[in-house]
Amino acid sequence: MATSEKNLSVYNKESLPNCKDMKIGFVVSEWNEDITQNLFQGGFDALLDVGVLKENIVRWNVPGSFELPYGCKKMQESFDMLDAIVAVGNVIQGETKHFDFVCQGLTQGIMDLNLKSDIPVIFCVLTDNTRAQSEARSGGVHGNKGAEAAIAAIKMAQLRKDAKFYKI
Numbered sequence: 001m002a003t004s005e006k007n008l009s010v011y012n013k014e015s016l017p018n019c020k021d022m023k024i025g026f027v028v029s030e031w032n033e034d035i036t037q038n039l040f041q042g043g044f045d046a047l048l049d050v051g052v053l054k055e056n057i058v059r060w061n062v063p064g065s066f067e068l069p070y071g072c073k074k075m076q077e078s079f080d081m082l083d084a085i086v087a088v089g090n091v092i093q094g095e096t097k098h099f100d101f102v103c104q105g106l107t108q109g110i111m112d113l114n115l116k117s118d119i120p121v122i123f124c125v126l127t128d129n130t131r132a133q134s135e136a137r138s139g140g141v142h143g144n145k146g147a148e149a150a151i152a153a154i155k156m157a158q159l160r161k162d163a164k165f166y167k168i
């Protein structure tokens with residue numbers, strides 16, 4: 001299903017675990033800052049809506065999306081009490097192949113963090129052909145990917161808790 005066939009901001013609160021003790025981090029890219037701020041706000045608002053406490057949310061900024069893996073890694077090391085981290089970025093195709101390398105690098109970096117470390121890192125990065133596509137997915141006609149990512153963070157945080165519970 002393509003994003004254009006769904007609303008990224010829609011979630012079922014009833015299906016979520018108790019979130020009041022969850023601690024969530026955001027690492028936010030400053031490139032395309034209007035878009036990434038909207039993504040962050042969408043995620044922040046969704047977390048409060050489902051019961052996460054404002055004081056249990058931490059945010060760091062990085063210069064661009066290519067720096068997201070490093071920022072998330074340092075956040076994992078600095079705040080080992082976090083239940084999940086959301087990596088927020090927006091990469092828009094320009095005239096050159098730079099888009100491909102930024103997207104490949106950040107995607108591999110975030111996947112590596114998920115496979116090699118304990119705190120889950122959620123991929124809240126819009127990788128779009130046009131600014132219009134990014135605007136539509138950060139609080140526009142297709143909803144807000146930040147909200148989708150925040151809900152994913154809650155679900156992965158709970159999966160991590162459940163996994164520790166069942167570990168002998």
Ligand SMILES: Nc1c(NC[C@H](O)[C@H](O)[C@H](O)CO)[nH]c(=O)[nH]c1=O
Nearest residue numbers: 029031063064065066089090091092
């Ligand atoms: N063009 C975009 C970038 N480029 C910057 C890189 O992410 C990186 O900060 C730079 O290459 C220095 O290492 N970043 C985005 O997040 N979005 C873009 O559209």
Ligand SMILES: CC(=O)[C@@H](O)COP(=O)(O)O
Nearest residue numbers: 092093094095096098099
């Ligand atoms: C994703 C990018 O780095 C890109 O927006 C930069 O634009 P250009 O490819 O025209 O240098």
